[in-house]
Amino acid sequence: MSADAAAGFIRALAQATPDPQTELLYTDPYSLLVAVVLSAQTTDAAVNRATPALFAAAPDPAAMVALGEAGVAAHIRTIGLWQAKARNVVALSRLLLERHGGAVPETREALEALPGVGRKTANVVLNVAFGAETMAVDTHIFRIGNRTGLAPGRTPREVEDRLVKRCPPALLRSAHHWLILHGRYVCKARLPECWRCAARAFCNYRDKVLVAPAR
Known part of the structure; x- marks a missing residue:
């Protein structure tokens, strides 16, 4: 895909979903x-069923x-x-209390030093909580x-x-939301729903599914 086509792909997703948001429930960083x-390795829906009681406690x-x-x-047993x-x-x-006064740090290095926090998690937190122009690549985006x-x-x-390089700069902050939602609901792993893809004209996938399966 050319650089112009890549930009068109992301712009098409942006037009289809102007205000993308994370589907995880949260109230603060x-x-x-x-x-x-x-x-x-768990769905956002499963996490959202477990966290209200956890965060209340x-x-x-x-x-x-x-x-x-x-x-x-x-x-969180579920x-x-x-x-x-x-x-x-x-x-x-515990490390947030010991090293950061209980606050979530705003740098990648400090975030990735926390247990259970890798690059993808750090990118999500930096983007959603602090407005950084990061690209969090999960299985859908990959x-x-x-x-x-x-x-x-x-x-x-x-x-x-490559996504950071090809994404129009003005759209970078929201791009990972568009792509995650697109992978979750349209460009699915087993059966991509190409017949309703807003960016289909820019896509190089050879085996496009252009007709919805009969029910």
């Missing part, structure tokens, strides 16, 4: 950070540390990898980047770098 950590790092791993685990995630949530909360020719790459970092 801390609850966002915890929600994103919990969302690894532990709305800040001090309360989360006091709740402890067993207390956190009791709220999501994948809940044992490791309970450990990470308590450990990162698939779209390679399937469509928008930003092919062997690793999430390669796809991220």
Whole structure:
């Protein structure tokens, strides 16, 4: 896909969904950070079912540390990898208190030093909580980047770098939301719904599904 086509692809998604938002429920940078950590290899919907009770019991790092791993685990048993995630949530909360006065740091280096926080999670928090122009590449965006020719790459970092380079600068902050939602609801892994894709004219995918399956 040419650079002009890539820009057209993203502009088409922008026009279709002018105000994209994360689907994770959160109220502040801390609850966002915890929600994103919990969302690894789990759907946002599953996380959203678990976090209201968790955040009611532990709305800040001090309360989360006091709740402890067993207390956190009791709220998140319905999501994948809940044992490791309970450990990470308590450990990162403790480090927020020890190193950052209980606040979520606004730098990638400090975020990635927290347990359970990798580049993708840091990118989401920097973007959503602090307005940074980052590109968080999850499985949906990695698939779209390679399937469509928008930003092919062997690793999430390669796809991220190419997307940042090809995205119109004015659209970069919202681009990862457009792409995640597009991958979640339209450009699906098993059966892409190309017949309703706003960016179909720019896509290089050879096996487009142009007719909805009969029901």
